[in-house]
Amino acid sequence: MIKSTALATLLFVLVAFLGFQYYITSVPDLAEPVSVEETRFIERDNSLLVTLRGNEGRQFTLGLRGDIENKPKETALFFISNPELVPYVYWPGLRSNDEKRVLELLEDVIEREAQDEAAISRIYEVLKNRN
Numbered sequence: 001m002i003k004s005t006a007l008a009t010l011l012f013v014l015v016a017f018l019g020f021q022y023y024i025t026s027v028p029d030l031a032e033p034v035s036v037e038e039t040r041f042i043e044r045d046n047s048l049l050v051t052l053r054g055n056e057g058r059q060f061t062l063g064l065r066g067d068i069e070n071k072p073k074e075t076a077l078f079f080i081s082n083p084e085l086v087p088y089v090y091w092p093g094l095r096s097n098d099e100k101r102v103l104e105l106l107e108d109v110i111e112r113e114a115q116d117e118a119a120i121s122r123i124y125e126v127l128k129n130r131n
Helices: 002-025 097-112 118-130
Strands: 035-042 047-053 059-065 076-080
Antiparallel strands (some): 035 047
16 A cells, blocks of 8 residues: 555656646747847857747747857757746757747747847748758
8 A cells, every 4th residue: 555655656746747847848828919028149158049928928038059140050949938937948959849839939929020020030040941
């Protein structure tokens, strides 16, 4: 009885951990309208960052790190899905499903935005050429 309770508890903890990991590393569905809250270029890290905000106030920060101008295919995509809960920076693999989800999110934002933000366009262009 004790072994089965311990095993059930362990399985519950593992499933809860997997759910939490998925929550902090997934590309969120931002409520319409999505707006660009902030764009930054950090010269020290050679990073381009964009923070998007959904209608419900949820933030999603994404960016590219690396030589965007000369070696765009080698730049690394990163994002912070839930900065209010856990400020975890997730680095999806090149041409991964997560990278394609970010590409789809940016496509939606660009289609809906009347003004074309240069930072979003540049990140979108790099991901589009890579995928």
